[in-house]
Amino acid sequence: MDEGCNGGLLAARRSAQSNTCGGACGGLGGCGVHTAPVVAPAGGPLLHVRAFSSTATRIEKDTMGTVEVPADKYWGAQTQRSLQNFRIGSGPGERMPEPLIRALGLIKRAAAEVNTRAGLLRPDVGAAIEAAATEVAEGRLAEHFPLVIWQTGSGTQTNMNANEVIAHRANELLGEGSARVHPNDHVNLGQSSNDTFPTAMHVSAAIKVHGHLLPALERMHAALEAKATEWDRIIKIGRTHTQDATPLTLGQEFSGFAAQVQYGTERLRYALRDVYLLAQGGTAVGTGLNTFKGFDEGVAAVLARDTGLPFAPAPNKFEALASHDALLALHGAMQGLAVSLMKIGNDIRLLGSGPRCGLGELLLPANEPGSSIMPGKVNPTQVEALTMVCAQVMGHHTTVATAASLGHFQLNAFKPVIAAALLRSTRLLGDAVDSFTTRLLQGLAPDEPRIARHLRESLMLVTALNPVIGYEAAAAVAKKAHAEGSTLREAALALGVISGGAFDAAVQPGRMLAPTELGGPR
Numbered sequence: 001m002d003e004g005c006n007g008g009l010l011a012a013r014r015s016a017q018s019n020t021c022g023g024a025c026g027g028l029g030g031c032g033v034h035t036a037p038v039v040a041p042a043g044g045p046l047l048h049v050r051a052f053s054s055t056a057t058r059i060e061k062d063t064m065g066t067v068e069v070p071a072d073k074y075w076g077a078q079t080q081r082s083l084q085n086f087r088i089g090s091g092p093g094e095r096m097p098e099p100l101i102r103a104l105g106l107i108k109r110a111a112a113e114v115n116t117r118a119g120l121l122r123p124d125v126g127a128a129i130e131a132a133a134t135e136v137a138e139g140r141l142a143e144h145f146p147l148v149i150w151q152t153g154s155g156t157q158t159n160m161n162a163n164e165v166i167a168h169r170a171n172e173l174l175g176e177g178s179a180r181v182h183p184n185d186h187v188n189l190g191q192s193s194n195d196t197f198p199t200a201m202h203v204s205a206a207i208k209v210h211g212h213l214l215p216a217l218e219r220m221h222a223a224l225e226a227k228a229t230e231w232d233r234i235i236k237i238g239r240t241h242t243q244d245a246t247p248l249t250l251g252q253e254f255s256g257f258a259a260q261v262q263y264g265t266e267r268l269r270y271a272l273r274d275v276y277l278l279a280q281g282g283t284a285v286g287t288g289l290n291t292f293k294g295f296d297e298g299v300a301a302v303l304a305r306d307t308g309l310p311f312a313p314a315p316n317k318f319e320a321l322a323s324h325d326a327l328l329a330l331h332g333a334m335q336g337l338a339v340s341l342m343k344i345g346n347d348i349r350l351l352g353s354g355p356r357c358g359l360g361e362l363l364l365p366a367n368e369p370g371s372s373i374m375p376g377k378v379n380p381t382q383v384e385a386l387t388m389v390c391a392q393v394m395g396h397h398t399t400v401a402t403a404a405s406l407g408h409f410q411l412n413a414f415k416p417v418i419a420a421a422l423l424r425s426t427r428l429l430g431d432a433v434d435s436f437t438t439r440l441l442q443g444l445a446p447d448e449p450r451i452a453r454h455l456r457e458s459l460m461l462v463t464a465l466n467p468v469i470g471y472e473a474a475a476a477v478a479k480k481a482h483a484e485g486s487t488l489r490e491a492a493l494a495l496g497v498i499s500g501g502a503f504d505a506a507v508q509p510g511r512m513l514a515p516t517e518l519g520g521p522r
Contacts, residue, residue: 055070056070056071056072057069057070057071058070058071060076060077060080061077062076062077062078062081064077064081067080067081068080073143073144073146074141074144074164074165074168074169075144075145075146075161075164075165075168076160076164076167076168076183077164078157078160078161078164079146079147079157079160079161079164079165081157082147082151082152082157082161083146083147086147086148086150086151086157088148088150089148089149089150094148094149094150095145095146095147095148095149096145096147096148096149096155096158096416096419096420097149097204097419097420097423097424098139098142098145099204099207099208099423100158100200100201100204100419100423101136101139101142101145101158101162102136102137102138102139102204103137103199103200103201103203103204103207104136104158104159104162104196104200105133105134105135105136105137105138105162105166106133106137106203106303106306106307107191107196107199107200107203107280107299107303108129108133108136108162108163108166108187109129109130109133109134109137109302109306110298110299110302110303110306111189111190111191111280111295111299112126112129112130112133112187112189113126113130113298113302114190114295114298114299114302115189115190115295116130117298118292118295118298120189120190120292121186121189122179124174124178124179125170125174125179125181125186128170128171128173128174128181129166129167129170129181129186129187131169131170131173132165132166132167132169132170132173133166133187135169136162136165136166141165141169144161144165145158145161145162145165146161147161149416149417149419149420150416150417151416152413153412153413153414153415153416154193154194154197154411154413154415155193155197155200155415155416155419156193156197158197158416159188159191159193159196159197160183160188160193162187163183163184163187163188164183166181166183166187167181167182167183167186167187170186170187190281190283190290190291190292190295191280191283191291192282192283192284192290194279194282194283194284194285194321194411195279195280195281195282195283195284195286195317195320195321196280197415198278198279198320198321198324198415199278199279199280199299200419201324201327201415201418201419201422202275202276202277202278202279202311202326202327203278203303203307203311204419204423205275205327205330205419205422205423205426206272206275206276206307206309206311207307207309208423208426208427208430209268209272209275209330209426210272210309212426212427212430213268213334213426213429213430213433214265214268214269215430216429216430216431216433216434216437217261217264217265217268217337217433218265219433219434219437220261220433220434220436220437220441221258221261221262221265223437223441223442224254224255224257224258224261224441225255225258227251227254227441227444228251228252228254228255228257228258229251230251231249231250231251231254231446232249232250232251232252233249233251234249234250234251234446234448234451235247235248235249235250235451235455235509235510235513236248236249236250236253236361236451236454236455237451237454237455237458237460238253238460244458244459244460245460246460246461246463246512247455247458247460247461247509247512247513248513249513250361250446250451252513253347257344257347260340260343260344261337261340261341261344264333264336264337264340265337267333267336267337268330268333268334268337270333271326271329271330271332271333272330274325274326274329274330275326275327275330276309276310276311276312277311277312277313277314277315277320277326278296278299278300278303278311278312278313278314278320279314279317279320279321280295280296280299280300280313281295281296281297281299281313281317282296282314282317282318282320282321285318285321285410285411286316286317286318286319286320286321286322286410287317288317296313296317297313300312300313318410321410321411321412322407322409322410322411322412323404323407323412324400324403324404324407324412324415324418325404327400327404327418327419327422328400328401328404330422331396331397331400331401331421331422331425332397334393334397334422334425334426334429335393335394335397337393337429338389338390338391338393338394338425338429339390339394341386341387341390341429341432341433341436342387342390342391345383345386345387345390345436346383346387348362348364348380348383348440348444349380349383349384349387352364352380355378359454360447360450361446361447361450361451361454362444362445362446362447363444363445363446363447364378364380364382364440364443364444365439365440365443365444366378367381367382367439368381380440382435382436382439382440383436383440385432385435385436386432386433386435386436389428389429389431389432390432392424392425392428393425393428393429396421396422396424396425397425399417399418399421400418400421400422403417403418403421404418455509459478459481459482459488460478461488461507461509461512462474462475462477462478462481462488462507463512464506464507464508464511464512465477465492465498465503465506465507467506467516468498468502468506469492469497469498473495473497476495476497477491477492477495477497478491480494480495488503488507489503489504489507
């Protein structure tokens with residue numbers, strides 16, 4: 001965008017609008033021209049975002065010449081060229097993720113504040129950029145960010161999309177006759193796509209993990225812990241290799257699930273430590289060319305203040321631009337959680353199989369009809385949804401790992417696909433975990449009579465006889481009972497390896513749930 005073109009933008013918009021407010025809405029919206037007011041930073045005047053709809057175009061210029069741009073959009077020439085050159089995919093799912101766009105708004109606002117404080121931007125220009133960037137950060141200009149993930153691997157076109165939108169909106173806020181805001185010279189001052197885009201990747205990932213995924217995991221952990229406590233006296237048969245094993249309590253089984261979620265959450269928090277380190281200030285190749293000393297610290301400090309997260313400058317900007325090991329580790333922690341959740345979900349699925357011909361030890365909530373042909377069927381749909389999400393996250397990890405491995409020299413040029421996969425995993429995992437917790441875990445119940453029957457019928461209680469009669473004699477008891485369909489007690493007495501009283505004293509499921517006191521030598 002050049003200075004002359006911005007006047008054309010405003011004129012084109014005025015001509016494109018069929019209705020004008022004339023102040024009838026009082027600045028409160030509802031007129032078709034204004035939305036609700038937006039308060040400018042530092043107590044400035046009330047601002048309004050116009051709602052436009054038109055097929056009119058305007059002419060924008062960049063270093064390659066002129067290009068037609070929709071008159072009702074804030075983007076400029078470079079964004080329009082990207083739209084024309086990368087017609088790959090369709091629909092909102094292929095667009096650059098909104099959390100990343102919002103993070104760019106936060107970064108541009110922080111950079112404007114730091115540059116204004118340093119005397120590199122006029123106060124009015126800096127304030128206008130901050131106000132426009134705030135609208136981006138709050139998602140109010142989402143319609144002006146149309147670019148897809150499948151573009152330049154540095155994310156340059158999306159960075160320029162942000163620069164152009166913020167510059168146009170800032171000029172609109174300043175009004176005609178004021179200083180002109182340029183997307184490169186002012187909004188992008190002291191920045192490169194090569195450090196700004198990875199910073200947006202880190203900021204958006206940290207915000208989404210903190211705001212969405214971690215709270216969902218904490219709620220799931222609490223629900224699992226509650227079940228572990230509630231069911232700590234329900235003794236059931238254990239299973240290894242899908243075969244009967246020694247007993248445990250249903251509470252102990254669920255305590256294992258709770259621990260998996262707890263440890264996975266801790267690994268996720270640990271991985272965030274490196275995500276808090278930002279590439280901003282490295283500019284093109286990590287040297288910091290065209291910025292000033294302290295710029296990186298200033299931007300990180302503002303971002304930390306605005307988000308409440310401990311962002312700090314990356315100590316080595318060359319690593320921060322050329323690799324994405326921190327995001328790979330973060331997604332690795334998500335994959336670890338997906339693996340854990342797959343196991344938890346499948347165990348609950350199998351324990352709830354039935355109702356008459358399966359294990360049937362757990363009663364799953366009946367949320368919806370399970371079959372279009374079999375009446376009365378209830379399926380483990382929440383488990384199915386969760387485990388499908390887990391499979392998707394595992395697939396995303398292959399994408400992230402492959403893309404992260406392909407940095408060349410001073411830049412990794414697979415940034416958009418890494419960001420998209422990571423943010424999608426964060427959203428899907430958070431959504432699926434919350435759905436599973438609310439619609440399955442909280443309504444889950446044990447079938448205690450069935451659990452007790454399985455316990456009585458299990459041959460693996462014979463393990464309690466090992467210290468009394470030895471492994472070989474105990475194995476003979478189990479084989480005889482299985483072959484004849486008798487109980488363990490009947491088989492043991494028939495073989496004459498133990499008395500009835502000694503059997504009853506040894507084979508007590510309630511005493512098989514923890515280590516025992518040391519006995520004498522065998």
